[in-house]
Amino acid sequence: MVLFKSVDRFVLDSSSILDGRIIQLFSKKFFEGKIIVPQLVCSIVRKVSGSNGERAISSLQRSAPVEFIADQGDGLIEEACVLKIAKKKKAKLFTVSDELCRQAKSYPKVRVIDVRELYRTLIPIFTPDRLISVRILKKGLRAHEGVGYIEGVKIIVENAAKQVNHVVNARVLTMITSDKGSLVFCSLEEGTADSARRRSTRSAYRRPRYGKR
Numbered sequence: 001m002v003l004f005k006s007v008d009r010f011v012l013d014s015s016s017i018l019d020g021r022i023i024q025l026f027s028k029k030f031f032e033g034k035i036i037v038p039q040l041v042c043s044i045v046r047k048v049s050g051s052n053g054e055r056a057i058s059s060l061q062r063s064a065p066v067e068f069i070a071d072q073g074d075g076l077i078e079e080a081c082v083l084k085i086a087k088k089k090k091a092k093l094f095t096v097s098d099e100l101c102r103q104a105k106s107y108p109k110v111r112v113i114d115v116r117e118l119y120r121t122l123i124p125i126f127t128p129d130r131l132i133s134v135r136i137l138k139k140g141l142r143a144h145e146g147v148g149y150i151e152g153v154k155i156i157v158e159n160a161a162k163q164v165n166h167v168v169n170a171r172v173l174t175m176i177t178s179d180k181g182s183l184v185f186c187s188l189e190e191g192t193a194d195s196a197r198r199r200s201t202r203s204a205y206r207r208p209r210y211g212k213r
Contacts, residue, residue, distance in 0.1 A: 008033035009091035013082045014044040016094040017056050021177060022115050026063040028152060030122060035066045036091055040081050042068065079103045086110045124151055126184045130172040134186075136163045146188075159188045 010033055016022045017037075025031055037060075045053040060066055071085060079100045086093040092111045095101065104112040126132065132155070136146035139161045146160025146168070157163075157170045170186035177183075 009036055009089055010034070011036045011038075011082050011086040011089065011091045011093045012041065012060075013078060013093070013095045013097060013100060014041045014048065015097040015100070016115050017041070017045050017060065018049055018053065019096045019115060020056060021096075021119050022094050023056065023059050023063055025115075025118070025122070026060070032064070035060065035064050036085065036089055037066060037068050038071050038081055038085055039068060040071070040078060044078060083107045083110055083112075086112075123182065124153060126153070126172045126175045128172055128174060131189065132170055132172060132186070133167055134170060135167045136160050136165065138164060150184075153182045153184060155184045155186060157186045157188050163188075 008031075010031065012022065012035060026035070037057075042057065045057060047053075049056065069085070071081070076084070079097070080103065082093060082095075082100070083104060083106075085091070087107055087110050092113055093100075093104070094113050094115055096115045101112060101114060104110060132150070134148035134150055134155045134157065136148050136157065138147050139145065140147045140156055144159050144161050146157045146163050148155045148157070155170070157168060160168055160170070169189040171189055173185045173187055175182060175184045
């Protein structure tokens, strides 16, 4: 699914790169186009996160064409720097910074996209205690775990290793998001969704019993 044409340009600030979710969205082709990263942003990412920041930048380059521009911001703070560049390049600006969203009000012609809001729209959110159904495709790293996927999100279900190729009901325990993707950890509910459907089907076609005349 492509939300924007390939001719579009996108500016990323350090918060969006360090957060990692925008890299996933480019990797999965939710967006296509040229990414513009100011040198000031790269410097901040490397300073804040060291080798992890370097890996994030490398992942970004593997996900889409990236143009690094030498503009150091001319002494501006990062928020003003990326807003000015987005305005100049007529590019959309990704961020997870509340401060940048606040300052963007002074740049009405710049389209600022909050990755947090975008991610909630595009990617299923699995809140604790939510009941879901998922097909177990393989065993997990731990002997008792089963693994499935819902719209690209990895679902790990405790005690579901023996349910491979079955749809199970699972209750969400927690969801973890990192630059490598999202993981949802669940507990297995009693009985599988496949079994429930089979029982329902048998009941629907069971011949009725009639009393003696």
